Amino acid sequence: MNGGAVESVHRVDLVVVGGGPAGLSAAARAAEGGLTVVLIEENHQTGGKLRGQLHQENDGEWWIGWTLANDLLARVERAGVRILTDTVAWAIEPGWVVRATSSRGGDAAEIHTRTVLIATGAVEKPMPVEGWTLPGVFTIGGAQILTNTHRVRPGARSVVVGVDPLSLTIARAMKLGGVDVDSIVLPPAQVPDSDPQATLKRLGGLSKLAPYFYMRLGGALMAVPGLAAIAARVLPRSLPLWGIPLRLTTRLVRVVGDDRVTGAEVETVRANGAAVPGSRRVIRTDSVCLSNGLVPLSDLSASLGLEFVTSDSVGAKVPVHSATGATALPGLFLAGNTVGVESAKVSLKQGEIVAGEILATLGNHPFKTRETELGELRQLRADSEFTFEPAIQQGHDEIAALFTQRQEAPLP
Amino acid sequence: MTERIEHHPVLPEPPAADDANFTFNGESYVGRTGEPVAAALLAAGVRELRTSPVAGEPRGLYCGIGHCYECRLWLGPDEETAERVRGCQAPISDGDTYRSTRGCDS
Numbered sequence: 065m066n067g068g069a070v071e072s073v074h075r076v077d078l079v080v081v082g083g084g085p086a087g088l089s090a091a092a093r094a095a096e097g098g099l100t101v102v103l104i105e106e107n108h109q110t111g112g113k114l115r116g117q118l119h120q121e122n123d124g125e126w127w128i129g130w131t132l133a134n135d136l137l138a139r140v141e142r143a144g145v146r147i148l149t150d151t152v153a154w155a156i157e158p159g160w161v162v163r164a165t166s167s168r169g170g171d172a173a174e175i176h177t178r179t180v181l182i183a184t185g186a187v188e189k190p191m192p193v194e195g196w197t198l199p200g201v202f203t204i205g206g207a208q209i210l211t212n213t214h215r216v217r218p219g220a221r222s223v224v225v226g227v228d229p230l231s232l233t234i235a236r237a238m239k240l241g242g243v244d245v246d247s248i249v250l251p252p253a254q255v256p257d258s259d260p261q262a263t264l265k266r267l268g269g270l271s272k273l274a275p276y277f278y279m280r281l282g283g284a285l286m287a288v289p290g291l292a293a294i295a296a297r298v299l300p301r302s303l304p305l306w307g308i309p310l311r312l313t314t315r316l317v318r319v320v321g322d323d324r325v326t327g328a329e330v331e332t333v334r335a336n337g338a339a340v341p342g343s344r345r346v347i348r349t350d351s352v353c354l355s356n357g358l359v360p361l362s363d364l365s366a367s368l369g370l371e372f373v374t375s376d377s378v379g380a381k382v383p384v385h386s387a388t389g390a391t392a393l394p395g396l397f398l399a400g401n402t403v404g405v406e407s408a409k410v411s412l413k414q415g416e417i418v419a420g421e422i423l424a425t426l427g428n429h430p431f432k433t434r435e436t437e438l439g440e441l442r443q444l445r446a447d448s449e450f451t452f453e454p455a456i457q458q459g460h461d462e463i464a465a466l467f468t469q470r471q472e473a474p475l476p
Numbered sequence: 477m478t479e480r481i482e483h484h485p486v487l488p489e490p491p492a493a494d495d496a497n498f499t500f501n502g503e504s505y506v507g508r509t510g511e512p513v514a515a516a517l518l519a520a521g522v523r524e525l526r527t528s529p530v531a532g533e534p535r536g537l538y539c540g541i542g543h544c545y546e547c548r549l550w551l552g553p554d555e556e557t558a559e560r561v562r563g564c565q566a567p568i569s570d571g572d573t574y575r576s577t578r579g580c581d582s
Contacts, residue, residue: 106542108510108567118486130487150567167542168551168566169559187543197546199523199536206540206564214515215490217479241481323534324523361543 070151070164070173076100078422079162079177080145081153081364084112085408086400087183088136089415090422095143097423102146102175104153104164109213110137112185113205113401114408116212118240119233122449129408130212136412156180156364160395179395179422183415184361186401191226191356193252195319204355208234211241219351223328224248224308225316226255226355227263229450234353236306245308246347249330250315255356259337260299260312299335317344319352328352357452358405365402368393371475373466377459378404379452387438387464389418390425392474397422404460407450413441480519498572500549507568514540514547514563525549525563526576540564550575 083105111133507516
């Protein structure tokens, strides 16, 4: 850590903004390749969301993000990367200058560099619902960080709202951390496509998660056209997931409490989302965790005037960039969830690849294994246990093609 | 009351951290050096960190990654020189003084 003050640095080869899996792996490879690298991380610890991840892989092995993040940090340190934690990069100027300040306040500093990698990750989409501003309401990612990184329970009890890969795995991690997870329920009616039928369809994306027997069942059912509605009609009211009731016919109505959370009001719904009259009831709880998916954090890219493209396949609006993370601005690169929400395994690989590209750009090493590594990235995507967007590879291919097109014929 | 997870069934133990004595709105607390002040307060059962500018409603840690700014606090004993920090980000040091942002000063 830097002790609360950031001094100006002249002049390095690469500044990496973001110390999550993509930023750490990029910093390590770049420094191992001979570049002088500064890594900026706004948190006190590096690792980003990787540090809080905890789930079982298909082979039963635990994916312990805490250990993986520490191992990666050790590699980054061995490679001689200068790590500035507790530091916020608040502006990037072409040329390149990165302006930064301490998370504890204080004067701004500037770092001059030949290249910049934006690896700022993703943020959670809010789920506005009555009572969501009460202390004791957390995003599911906030609950993950508290439980697995800071080792503090978000509550003695919790109701998890939203059914997706993150909510299911984090609910389990919360239970492992000693939280009494009452149940996982559907989001409130105003969240689009959140009725039991639509939710069941989406669960197909989880079908590779071996321990989720019911998820696999759901995925198999969804492959047969027309079965979604039938499956939803026969859904039991509660499916046990590691002892946590997954309630696909219960949805949140509002969070209850005066000055802090005291409960979650829920109602029973039919397959099409229609509420069952008279079914409202309050679950007593001191915390509610809301999960509504992630969206790339790209404000630094936007501030630089990069062209953005909306890709349904990627599931987000992201800057136009090459397959290896180059942008239209020479010396500016992107990697990780800032270009699309994917698993940490993919982010780690993206970081390696973008570092290969940066080393080549600065003339340190030709990127001889570019195509091989892009092939490995493709394979990782195909094998990923966490699929947020099933067609994300196609989306990235389209964006890379658009990047090439723009290189050949730039916009006026 | 504490909600600290002392022995996790799967995760390795975090490195040992020295106690950090700090105050929040004049009350004394003990956290672990380097952990975010909002996590230390949550472990001590404190959920309300500030009040909202318009209606004065209580607000607490929400996103945990420094993005939503719902946990912003004043850090520093002197009102003139106190810095606004995010409670989910600001690492505690021994002797820190924190104060809620209230209403329009937040």
